[in-house]
Amino acid sequence: xxxxxxxxxxxxxxxxxxxxxxxxxxxxxxxxxxxxxxxxxxxxxxxxxxxxxxxxxxxxxxxxxxxxxxxxxxxxxxxxxxxxxxxxxxxxxxxxxxxxxxxxxxxxxxxxxxxxxxxxxxxxxxxxxxxxxxxxxxxxxxxxxxxxxxxxxxxxxxxxxxxxxxxxxxxxxxxxxxxxxxxxxxxxxxxx
Numbered sequence: 001x002x003x004x005x006x007x008x009x010x011x012x013x014x015x016x017x018x019x020x021x022x023x024x025x026x027x028x029x030x031x032x033x034x035x036x037x038x039x040x041x042x043x044x045x046x047x048x049x050x051x052x053x054x055x056x057x058x059x060x061x062x063x064x065x066x067x068x069x070x071x072x073x074x075x076x077x078x079x080x081x082x083x084x085x086x087x088x089x090x091x092x093x094x095x096x097x098x099x100x101x102x103x104x105x106x107x108x109x110x111x112x113x114x115x116x117x118x119x120x121x122x123x124x125x126x127x128x129x130x131x132x133x134x135x136x137x138x139x140x141x142x143x144x145x146x147x148x149x150x151x152x153x154x155x156x157x158x159x160x161x162x163x164x165x166x167x168x169x170x171x172x173x174x175x176x177x178x179x180x181x182x183x184x185x186x187x188x189x190x191x192x
Contacts, residue, residue, distance in 0.1 A: 014026060026180060035110055038064050038068070146178050146184075147182070
């Protein structure tokens with residue numbers, strides 16, 4: 001597999017949370033080469049929580065070139081329409097307007113510093129976006145909701161596969177951006 005370049009810039013637009021009944025997914029912005037990528041534009045209390053930090057970073061919705069969804073739960077997809085004229089990448093395809101192109105996510109490079117990996121675990125359709133920055137190799141993933149896990153994801157249909165994919169991502173990344181929490185550096189207490 002091609003080594004990941006380290007030229008991307010990553011900003012967390014919304015740090016996700018689960019405080020039932022309130023839920024927000026982590027929403028991230030990656031800029032590299034000629035690409036401006038939004039990952040998981042899902043549920044938030046107000047769409048301005050996505051749009052305001054974009055404006056503060058000098059990015060307009062029409063500047064976005066790609067959207068990546070880690071999986072198809074609404075808390076990670078609800079606001080895709082904020083970026084209507086861009087390809088949307090998931091585990092099996094790229095959807096651009098009304099064009100559906102089937103392709104596996106595994107190993108797909110959006111840029112030399114942004115690569116997609118199939119990481120079924122939270123759902124069978126999960127992908128992880130691996131981002132090479134100057135300081136870290138960052139995994140944007142829902143294999144963990146937060147730094148604490150949960151160790152046994154209640155949505156996972158295959159605990160062994162979840163563990164295997166977590167180990168795989170931990171071998172690749174130095175920083176984890178989970179689906180519903182603050183970025184964290186993995187360590188010995190990170191749920192496997």
